[in-house]
Amino acid sequence: MISKVFVALRVKASPERAFEAFVGEIGAWWRPNGLFQTTPRAPGRLAFEAGEGGRLTETLANGKVFEIGRITAWEPPSKLVFAYRQANFPPDLRTEVEVRFEPVGDETRVSVEHRGFDRVPADSAARHGFPDQVLLLRLAEFWRAQLASLGELA
Numbered sequence: 544m545i546s547k548v549f550v551a552l553r554v555k556a557s558p559e560r561a562f563e564a565f566v567g568e569i570g571a572w573w574r575p576n577g578l579f580q581t582t583p584r585a586p587g588r589l590a591f592e593a594g595e596g597g598r599l600t601e602t603l604a605n606g607k608v609f610e611i612g613r614i615t616a617w618e619p620p621s622k623l624v625f626a627y628r629q630a631n632f633p634p635d636l637r638t639e640v641e642v643r644f645e646p647v648g649d650e651t652r653v654s655v656e657h658r659g660f661d662r663v664p665a666d667s668a669a670r671h672g673f674p675d676q677v678l679l680l681r682l683a684e685f686w687r688a689q690l691a692s693l694g695e696l697a
Contacts, residue, residue, distance in 0.1 A: 546661030548683040551654035552690040556697040558644040561651040562620035564697040566591040572696040579685050582609045583630040631668040655686045
């Protein structure tokens, strides 16, 4: 199985602004999705802790904080890499998301490569019964919608 998806979108912002919106305002643009839930409960608000080793968390309405993953590369305004864990992943499983911010004229190309779904067991609830190609197609659609939402904010 090809274990990654790649999605890119241009946003009308500088790389600095796009990076800041992605990490500093994720709670405003992130759109929950039933297939790729990060907590087993109703969606909360996402936030990054800036810098390498910082966490991506989701805070629920009751105040509980769920750690989705840790930042493994922090290179503003060009690159961000972080671990990503869904609620229905096995406890020790993480995938990885790499986000790049590249200037293109007066816009920024924001690209997301999400890799590691080959480590999700075939019988895992995280696959929703989808064969590999369908699961990855749905993951790409998920990231396309997230980047479109980011573009509206940035």
